[in-house]
Amino acid sequence: MTxxxxxxxxxxxxxxxxxxxxxVEIFRLQGDELWTLQVVEVLEKVTIWxxxxxxxxxxxxxxxxVIETYTSTGRLEDLRDQFSVY
Numbered sequence: 001m002t003x004x005x006x007x008x009x010x011x012x013x014x015x016x017x018x019x020x021x022x023x024v025e026i027f028r029l030q031g032d033e034l035w036t037l038q039v040v041e042v043l044e045k046v047t048i049w050x051x052x053x054x055x056x057x058x059x060x061x062x063x064x065x066v067i068e069t070y071t072s073t074g075r076l077e078d079l080r081d082q083f084s085v086y
Contacts, residue, residue, distance in 0.1 A: 005030035006028070006030070007028050008025070008026070008027050009035065011026050012026050012027070015063070017068065017070075020042045022040065023039070024038075026038075036048070037063055039066060049062070
């Protein structure tokens, strides 16, 4: 079994929008260059991006965009081609 070290981005944080908390998690495996973005919504729905991002700051900007869309419309359906919801 191989153990992997996970590098967490300094951009990982809680974001509060419209009174709702969202956990923004940006991480990568040690040695990888691409970052994975995950947003956990208040109802504990986990949103994981299908495509990794080349820059952790871009990942955070993307998380902000999706949180803004979700809190203003209450829907993520228009963005579902970009990520999976679990």
